Amino acid sequence: MSKNIIDVRDLSKSFDITSKEPGLKGTIKHFFRRQSKSLKVIKNVSFKIKEGEIVGFLGANGAGKTTILKMLCGLIYPSEGSILVSGHLPYRRKENFLKKITLIMGQKQQLIWDLPPIESFYLNASIYDLDKKEAKRRIQKLSEMLEIDSELFIPVRKLSLGQRMKSELLAALIHEPNILFLDEPTLGLDINAQRNLRKFLQKYNKETNATICLTSHYMKDITSLCKRVICVHEGSISYDGKLDLLLKKLAPVKEILIVCRSEEDAIQLENSGFTVKNKTRNEITIIVENNSITSSLKSILNNFEIEDLYINEPPIDEIIGKILIKKDYGI
Amino acid sequence: MKLRKYFNVYTKFLHTSLASELEYKTNILIDLITAILSLVGSIFLLSIFFQNNSSIGGWKFEQALIIQGIYTILNGITNTWFNPNLTEIVKHIREGTLDFVLLKPIDSQFFISLKKITPSGFLEITLGICLLLYCIKINQININFSFLTLSLITIICSICILYSLWFFISTTTIWFVKTWNATEVLRSFLYIGRFPLNSFSFSLRIFFSVFIPIAFITTIPSEVFLGLSQFWKILLEVTVTIIFIFSSRKFWLYALKFYSSASS
Numbered sequence: 387m388s389k390n391i392i393d394v395r396d397l398s399k400s401f402d403i404t405s406k407e408p409g410l411k412g413t414i415k416h417f418f419r420r421q422s423k424s425l426k427v428i429k430n431v432s433f434k435i436k437e438g439e440i441v442g443f444l445g446a447n448g449a450g451k452t453t454i455l456k457m458l459c460g461l462i463y464p465s466e467g468s469i470l471v472s473g474h475l476p477y478r479r480k481e482n483f484l485k486k487i488t489l490i491m492g493q494k495q496q497l498i499w500d501l502p503p504i505e506s507f508y509l510n511a512s513i514y515d516l517d518k519k520e521a522k523r524r525i526q527k528l529s530e531m532l533e534i535d536s537e538l539f540i541p542v543r544k545l546s547l548g549q550r551m552k553s554e555l556l557a558a559l560i561h562e563p564n565i566l567f568l569d570e571p572t573l574g575l576d577i578n579a580q581r582n583l584r585k586f587l588q589k590y591n592k593e594t595n596a597t598i599c600l601t602s603h604y605m606k607d608i609t610s611l612c613k614r615v616i617c618v619h620e621g622s623i624s625y626d627g628k629l630d631l632l633l634k635k636l637a638p639v640k641e642i643l644i645v646c647r648s649e650e651d652a653i654q655l656e657n658s659g660f661t662v663k664n665k666t667r668n669e670i671t672i673i674v675e676n677n678s679i680t681s682s683l684k685s686i687l688n689n690f691e692i693e694d695l696y697i698n699e700p701p702i703d704e705i706i707g708k709i710l711i712k713k714d715y716g717i
Numbered sequence: 718m719k720l721r722k723y724f725n726v727y728t729k730f731l732h733t734s735l736a737s738e739l740e741y742k743t744n745i746l747i748d749l750i751t752a753i754l755s756l757v758g759s760i761f762l763l764s765i766f767f768q769n770n771s772s773i774g775g776w777k778f779e780q781a782l783i784i785q786g787i788y789t790i791l792n793g794i795t796n797t798w799f800n801p802n803l804t805e806i807v808k809h810i811r812e813g814t815l816d817f818v819l820l821k822p823i824d825s826q827f828f829i830s831l832k833k834i835t836p837s838g839f840l841e842i843t844l845g846i847c848l849l850l851y852c853i854k855i856n857q858i859n860i861n862f863s864f865l866t867l868s869l870i871t872i873i874c875s876i877c878i879l880y881s882l883w884f885f886i887s888t889t890t891i892w893f894v895k896t897w898n899a900t901e902v903l904r905s906f907l908y909i910g911r912f913p914l915n916s917f918s919f920s921l922r923i924f925f926s927v928f929i930p931i932a933f934i935t936t937i938p939s940e941v942f943l944g945l946s947q948f949w950k951i952l953l954e955v956t957v958t959i960i961f962i963f964s965s966r967k968f969w970l971y972a973l974k975f976y977s978s979a980s981s
Contacts, residue, residue: 461816484822496817500737509729513823515722
């Protein structure tokens, strides 16, 4: 049984936000007298994460995912509540704690722009107090896992976004952290680069038993990496549990595409009481509840002349879209 | 152990920033030419001031050159270390890349103050030292142990005061986000430091000594060079330096509590 490595209780965070009316008058007013109000962006959030778990944080833009992540790694002071990460209070940013964690942000980079990434790796190695031999060993190991080799010696500014992201990962993992905070790591990457990155994260998690907390708007990242998700809605947790369960609950139906032998058969099927999504000539798509799939298929096969049929899950993006706007999933 | 680590990291800083700068050869060449022209221009300006007056504020041209020498060294240090690093703090805070610095097991002030260097500033430092050596010759200054020690102490104090002032202003970015102008004002005040403090009116002298301690930055080391400085002034400069270094450090640590990181 793995132990809890992250323990968050009643965590809240408030920010002072200024607002400005439009136009010149509003600008002048804003310059002399700023209207600011305290906004609670995280509201009494509690959760625990076990060692080795990969947890995805889901939520719309501005829901509070990144703020939670930044409080977990100690960048932002919490306003209320408590956080314990690997036995440390993150906001104290003690050396022992910082050596255990890493933060990777898809839209920000730490590599030195004009130099090859290898220079940044050795700089990071000296910051983490690694000797040259050990640093070399780790760079070699990680570059093999990430499948980057010759790119290590090309100036960062000349690398593609995918190669740069891989190098960012290597720079962030050189100290072999056991907790990874990833904020949109696949942002802007092409399909292949995204897949490679996911493959690497899975492998890293398997080999090192590292805990990974991830936010992403690419649903493939979440579905292929995370068994557990925490949904954040307007600063509160609206769901914390298995992704499968959530998907089943939010998508209680399947789509069946039926190719009939003739257009007449399709018309007959359309009028037989099924919920029809769309129909084109001899093809008809019906929506059937998960628990009546077998009986529906039996009835169709017995009563209609059909050429082919396909059972489809609703598109994952559609389901996740519901998560972003819904607060209560009825689970 | 810790000291060794910081030494190793600083060696890497030097190496990476030198390598980064050397990527752009023309830029370095332009910087070097600018440094030479700037010194020539400053001496020319100073000579114009002294054309009709044998002394300004009790300082002769040869003596005022010492201030110019110290100013050139300080400006070189500013261009080598302060300018590339401390102006970057504003960028770090605005763009949220300070996150990377704060999550490293190293002192954040050390990291952001020393990560980069601009090598062309070394030429200015060298020119300043050459000018000072020339001044020692023309002013017939007797070099001995106490002279060297006091000169070194006062120049180090000047560097520390200038750094603390700049760092203090840059730190306020955590609240105000954009403070480019404030650091520019500080640089302009440093230009004032090229002239002897006595050449200003009484009220300006008070202003430059109490509020913005430019007086400590160039005039006191110059007085030490000429053997004019009283002991209490040197002691005052050391005290001011300790207060500035200590309070700018405390201020940075305090400000970090308010760092909210940039939105993603």
